[in-house]
Amino acid sequence: xxxxxxxxxxxxxxxxxxxxxxxxxxxxxxxxxxxxxxxxxxxxxxxxxxxxxxxxxxxxxxxxxxxxxxxxxxxxxxxxxxxxxxxxxxxxxxxxxxxxxxxxxxxxxxxxxxxxxxxxxxxxxxxxxxxxxxxxxxxxxxxxxxxxxxxxxxxxxxxxxxxxxxxxxxxxxxxxxxxxxxxxxxxxxxxxxxxxxxxxxxxxxxxxxxxxxxxxxxxxxxxxxxxxxxxxxxxxxxxxxxxxxxxxxxxxxxxxxxxxxxxxxxxxxxxxxxxxxxxxxxxxxxxxxxxxxxxxxxxxxxxxxxxxxxxxxxxxxxxxxxxxxx
Numbered sequence: 001x002x003x004x005x006x007x008x009x010x011x012x013x014x015x016x017x018x019x020x021x022x023x024x025x026x027x028x029x030x031x032x033x034x035x036x037x038x039x040x041x042x043x044x045x046x047x048x049x050x051x052x053x054x055x056x057x058x059x060x061x062x063x064x065x066x067x068x069x070x071x072x073x074x075x076x077x078x079x080x081x082x083x084x085x086x087x088x089x090x091x092x093x094x095x096x097x098x099x100x101x102x103x104x105x106x107x108x109x110x111x112x113x114x115x116x117x118x119x120x121x122x123x124x125x126x127x128x129x130x131x132x133x134x135x136x137x138x139x140x141x142x143x144x145x146x147x148x149x150x151x152x153x154x155x156x157x158x159x160x161x162x163x164x165x166x167x168x169x170x171x172x173x174x175x176x177x178x179x180x181x182x183x184x185x186x187x188x189x190x191x192x193x194x195x196x197x198x199x200x201x202x203x204x205x206x207x208x209x210x211x212x213x214x215x216x217x218x219x220x221x222x223x224x225x226x227x228x229x230x231x232x233x234x235x236x237x238x239x240x241x242x243x244x245x246x247x248x249x250x251x252x253x254x255x256x257x258x259x260x261x262x263x264x265x266x267x268x269x270x271x272x273x274x275x276x277x278x279x280x281x282x283x284x285x286x287x288x289x290x291x292x293x294x295x296x297x298x299x300x301x302x303x304x305x306x307x308x309x310x311x312x313x314x315x316x317x318x319x320x321x322x323x324x325x326x
Contacts, residue, residue, distance in 0.1 A: 016065075016068075017287060017291065017294070018238050018280045018282050018290055019061060019274070019277045019294075020290050020293060021289060021293040021294060022057075022245050022273070022277050022293075023298075024292070024297040024300075025246065026058065027054070027298070028300065030055075031304050038311060038312050039315070044253050044255065048249050048250060050248060050251045050262075052199075053249065053265060053266065054248075055155045055202075056218045056266045057218075057245070057248070057270050058155065058159075059158070059159070059214060059215045060219070060222040060270045060271055061222060062162065062219060062222060063220060063221060063222025063224075064226045064274050064278070066166055066219075066222075066223070067222070067226040067227060070171065071171060075171050084163075084164070087163050091160075094298060094299055094303065095153060095156065096131055098130070098152075098153065098303050099127055099130035099150050099153075101150070101306045102130065102149030102305070103127045105307070105310055106148075106306075106309075109313060111310075111316075112313045114139065114141060126138070130148075130149045135157065135208065137206075143203075143204055144204045145203060146203060146205060146208065150302070150305055151305045151308075154203040154211060155203075155211070155215075157211075158212065159215070161212075170220075178224055178227070182217065182221060182224060185213070185220055186267050189213055189214070189217045189266060189267065190267075192210050193258065197258060197259065198262055199263070221267075225274050231275055231278040232272075232276050232278075234279055234280055236276060236280045237280060237282070237283050237286065238282060238289070238290055239286070240280070241276055
């Protein structure tokens with residue numbers, strides 16, 4: 001879509017509507033994946049076992065959109081403080097809402113005794129650190145999530161860092177330097193995948209460095225898709241590009257081959273999806289769907305996980321009761 005011609009620096013450019021729609025497809029896939037992690041912990045038997053790559057897609061999409069919106073001197077017109085203010089207004093209310101929902105689920109979960117074990121002070125600290133995006137991995141029983149009350153905040157934590165680094169440094173760098181950084185990021189991503197067996201980490205206190213690697217590569221890749229003009233014009237519509245996106249999340253998870261397939265997907269295929277989505281043809285019948293999908297994506301992503309914890313303990317208790325009756 002063409003950029004707005006307004007000279008008001010506080011007005012954002014128009015959205016790429018199909019990319020908005022794809023963001024919704026990715027967010028829904030993540031929600032399904034998180035429920036399936038409990039119902040089928042073996043990723044190789046999970047039909048949507050690669051939906052965690054939606055986070056890498058989000059990072060790549062963010063790099064593209066931020067460069068599209070703020071390159072070409074717009075950031076200089078706004079200033080760093082105003083840029084951060086706009087990002088906080090856009091992103092942070094749902095951080096707070098997610099933390100509140102997470103706190104309520106922590107306090108009133110009928111099947112969990114963790115609140116009684118950790119007490120009021122830990123609950124207060126978890127809430128405050130969640131609201132201010134300060135990693136606080138403390139709950140051993142639940143995988144040392146960086147933000148236990150609202151686990152998906154880990155990716156937004158890295159999103160914030162990427163935005164700050166963009167405003168302070170990346171926006172000023174020439175493309176040749178970005179290419180060097182991108183190659184370094186690809187090497188680190190490949191190494192991390194080989195070391196860990198897959199690239200799903202970054203969310204916990206014992207694997208936080210993987211989050212830095214994932215955002216480092218994918219955000220830069222998205223920036224370069226925009227700066228290099230790699231928008232692939234085609235007659236592909238929203239449905240066709242959605243299918244190509246879902247193919248990533250439905251791609252079979254394999255402990256034997258992930259170290260090969262996942263870097264290929266993240267390094268090559270996800271930037272290609274952004275390029276295709278940006279240049280695809282939006283038919284009027286899908287305009288409202290893309291708009292709704294884009295508006296739904298971030299709230300859905302940021303508030304669903306407290307319900308995952310409730311589902312987890314309910315599932316475990318139901319299974320235990322069932323086993324006792326056998």
